Amino acid sequence: MPQFTVVSVHSGVTVTTVRFYSTTGGELVEKRSWAEPYKIKMVELIKMTTEEERKAAIVEAGYNTFLLKSEDVYIDLLTDSGVGAMSDRQWAGIMMGDEAYAGSRNFYHLQKTVEDYYSYQYTVPTHQGRGAENILSQLLIKEGDCVPGNMYFTTTRLHQELAGGTFVDVIIDEAHDPNSTHPFKGNVDFGKLDALLKDVGSDRIPYVCIATCVNMAGGQPISMANLRELRVWCNQHGILIVHDMTRVAENAYFIQQREAGYEALSVQQIVHEICGLTDAATMSSKKDAMVNIGGFLAMNDERLYERACELVVVYEGLHTYGGMAGRDMEALAIGITESVQDNHMQARVGQIEYLWEKLESAGVPLVRPCGGHAVFLDARAILPHLKQDQFPAQALAAALYVESGIRAMERGAVSAGRDSKTGQNRLPKLELVRLTIPRRVYTQAHMDVTAESVVRVMHRASEVRGLRFTYEPSMLRFFQGRFEECDS
Numbered sequence: 001m002p003q004f005t006v007v008s009v010h011s012g013v014t015v016t017t018v019r020f021y022s023t024t025g026g027e028l029v030e031k032r033s034w035a036e037p038y039k040i041k042m043v044e045l046i047k048m049t050t051e052e053e054r055k056a057a058i059v060e061a062g063y064n065t066f067l068l069k070s071e072d073v074y075i076d077l078l079t080d081s082g083v084g085a086m087s088d089r090q091w092a093g094i095m096m097g098d099e100a101y102a103g104s105r106n107f108y109h110l111q112k113t114v115e116d117y118y119s120y121q122y123t124v125p126t127h128q129g130r131g132a133e134n135i136l137s138q139l140l141i142k143e144g145d146c147v148p149g150n151m152y153f154t155t156t157r158l159h160q161e162l163a164g165g166t167f168v169d170v171i172i173d174e175a176h177d178p179n180s181t182h183p184f185k186g187n188v189d190f191g192k193l194d195a196l197l198k199d200v201g202s203d204r205i206p207y208v209c210i211a212t213c214v215n216m217a218g219g220q221p222i223s224m225a226n227l228r229e230l231r232v233w234c235n236q237h238g239i240l241i242v243h244d245m246t247r248v249a250e251n252a253y254f255i256q257q258r259e260a261g262y263e264a265l266s267v268q269q270i271v272h273e274i275c276g277l278t279d280a281a282t283m284s285s286k287k288d289a290m291v292n293i294g295g296f297l298a299m300n301d302e303r304l305y306e307r308a309c310e311l312v313v314v315y316e317g318l319h320t321y322g323g324m325a326g327r328d329m330e331a332l333a334i335g336i337t338e339s340v341q342d343n344h345m346q347a348r349v350g351q352i353e354y355l356w357e358k359l360e361s362a363g364v365p366l367v368r369p370c371g372g373h374a375v376f377l378d379a380r381a382i383l384p385h386l387k388q389d390q391f392p393a394q395a396l397a398a399a400l401y402v403e404s405g406i407r408a409m410e411r412g413a414v415s416a417g418r419d420s421k422t423g424q425n426r427l428p429k430l431e432l433v434r435l436t437i438p439r440r441v442y443t444q445a446h447m448d449v450t451a452e453s454v455v456r457v458m459h460r461a462s463e464v465r466g467l468r469f470t471y472e473p474s475m476l477r478f479f480q481g482r483f484e485e486c487d488s
């Protein structure tokens with residue numbers, strides 16, 4: 001959306017507002033500054049380290065930011081998972097845990113909240129998102145099946161493969177181009193979906209896996225129009241839609257901001273509509289819902305629910321706790337209600353846009369447009385002297401840590417892993433470093449320090465050396481892989 005910044009002085013105070021033409025009427029609208037809809041009640045102190053200490057720490061961690069000790073990190077932007085700040089109400093909920101082995105009151109509260117806010121009738125708690133992915137993949141995928149999706153996610157694809165399936169990417173091409181400014185890069189390309197259907201037939205496609213705010217594409221949303229079209233397509237072919245709803249509230253916020261016809265609806269209403277277009281969902285509640293641990297599988301089909309209940313006891317726990325403590329289910333139920341508030345989402349995405357705009361105006365190559373949970377640096381453009389098999393994004397994340405103690409995450413060739421059939425390294429088009437913003441944790445000043453640090457690393461980019469594996473795990477290698485610097 002074309003927008004411009006206006007700086008004006010009112011009674012001696014400088015006010016910066018962003019103005020843009022509304023998509024519907026063409027009239028000039030003024031976007032006011034946002035502020036967090038909360039105040040801080042408790043703080044956690046963080047440690048600063050010297051560059052010498054950080055150099056030693058990154059070598060000890062094998063140039064893998066997952067292997068750093070948290071106490072050696074200054075600003076932790078590794079992930080937005082399980083690291084949000086809970087509200088006083090959520091903490092109060094923790095004190096109301098009903099830790100009965102079976103039939104906990106908190107489970108029923110969670111189930112009702114999932115139904116009210118997300119529309120799914122049945123809920124099976126799991127210890128986190130991948131627990132739900134494991135159960136769902138085992139229930140729906142048979143050997144030789146294909147599972148189309150709007151870009152892969154690491155754990156989701158692995159569970160699909162372990163269940164005998166093959167993931168097929170059907171996201172629009174723009175999603176693989178960091179410079180495309182398409183407002184809904186999470187959209188499905190029906191040409192790709194039709195081609196798959198023609199190739200393998202509907203019997204070998206158990207479901208289409210749709211992520212809201214696609215993580216690996218840069219936190220990019222899917223539009224409601226695209227999802228509705230997918231619903232029609234799936235109905236025609238008798239194929240289910242499974243929703244990876246980990247960041248559904250952020251996706252709903254982008255629909256409200258960018259999609260014609262949705263500007264007057266609340267995030268809560270849009271979330272409900274998105275979920276209502278899908279058949280089942282896996283959720284990592286450590287993101288949107290701002291709890292430290294937890295997830296669930298949800299669906300409307302009673303028979304699928306019964307089968308999920310049979311499996312959850314094998315891997316997670318009884319179907320009324322599924323690996324979660326009662327107190328955590330209570331905090332989750334409360335977190336769901338907070339996650340869909342418009343003012344929360346405006347501040348949440350507003351903070352990410354703030355960092356994105358600072359970096360963009362400093363000329364840092366970024367994924368466009370700004371995503372919902374993170375700012376993604378284009379490592380190949382920042383380190384053009386490195387080949388992709390020297391893992392530029394891994395090297396950039398390590399260099400950023402050494403520069404300033406900021407911890408980011410690689411989302412490129414290391415995360416993509418090896419092809420399960422050929423054993424070759426996958427070399428994705430997107431070779432990114434993710435600066436992931438935890439919810440309600442950091443201030444704008446932390447964003448300023450982060451932006452300055454990234455710019456400093458960019459100016460010293462030619463000094464950053466490529467990496468090679470010294471230890472490569474066979475699955476999800478980005479978590480525990482170790483590296484050393486290449487000689488040149």
Ligand code: F0G
Nearest residue numbers: 079080081128129130153155215246284
């Ligand atoms: N789906 C998506 C889109 C995710 O981002 C994640 C986790 C999962 C599923 C798995 O959930 O961690 O609770 O088992 N993403 C984290 C991240 C790890 O940092 O992006 P989980």
